[in-house]
Amino acid sequence: MSAYPETTRFESVSIILPVINETFSLRQSVEIVLRDLPRAEIRELLVVVCKKTTPEALAVVEELRRQLPEIVVIVQQQRPFLGGALRDAFDAARGSHVIIMSSDLETNPNEAHLLVAKSREHPGWVITTSRWIRGGSFTGYSPIKLVCNWIFQRFFSLLYFTRLTDMTYGYRIFPTKLVQAIQWEELRHPFNLESMIKPLRLGVPAMEIPSVWAPRQEGESQNPFFRNFEYFRTGFKVRFTSRNSLLKPEFRK
Ligand SMILES: Nc1nc2c(ncn2[C@@H]2O[C@H](COP(=O)(O)OP(=O)(O)OP(=O)(O)O)[C@@H](O)[C@H]2O)c(=O)[nH]1
Ligand SMILES: [Mg+2]
Secondary structure, eight states, X not given: OOOOOOOOOOOOEEEEEEOSSOSHHHHHHHHHHHHHSOGGGEEEEEEXXXXXXXXXXXXXXXXXXXXXXXXXXXXXXXXXXXXXXXXXXXXXXXXXXXXXXXXXXXXXXXGHHHHHHHHHHOTTSEEEEESSSTTOEESSOOHHHHHHHXXXXXXXXXXXXXXXXXXXXXXXXEEHHHHHHXXXXXXXXXXXXXXXXXXXXXXXXXXXXXXXXXXXXXXXXXXXXXXXXXXXXXXXXXXXSOGXXXXXXXXXX
């Protein structure tokens, strides 16, 4: 049985915003979280950029850094893809907690303060969002994607004996010490699933709050549809790996 480092207090949050082609969506995401969260509780906004980030998006990132120099931290990602971006930001985070979200408005920024509110009540838990529970919804999701999503969710909840209903949706808050102790492997979008199932297998408590999903209005996704099937490989691998190997070597028993 491996013990993960526990967190007993909420102090502040590092909000991770990976950016490729978002301009007004990124600006709006930042405005909304600043409006809804007490400034003293925002440790930093970790804006993650890479070689693929467009000049228009970089201009907005730079403008935000000039306007909010004390909280905007630009992370130049070293590892590739979305999982790489989030993992690099985990390493940089200094708040007691981290939120992973998108900057394309598909993870509704109006809900970030609700994640923080639950995290204050349960600082040691992973608080995650679901579009499938009461109060959550999908608008403008293609019917085929919706059916596949439902099947994926049922499959993963059975595989992990959990009541969670939306484990592939990457919008959640974690204790920073936890994510810095886990041995992450995924570099692409299946990181969204890995970041839920590794805490689950370690025995970290988790709960969901509802989320209202709407499609992005600018730019396009970095995740072609067929790649969604790679989530199964991640799901199986993590389910049957030894629990001890889920943590970085220095945290293993
Ligand atoms: N820095 C960085 N950001 C990324 C990378 N890949 C995706 N992002 C950003 O991460 C967020 C989520 O990525 P999307 O490609 O929209 O993925 P998604 O919405 O989960 O995928 P779909 O549901 O398939 O559309 C967006 O704000 C992207 O711009 C990456 O390699 N590096
Ligand atoms: Mg998206």
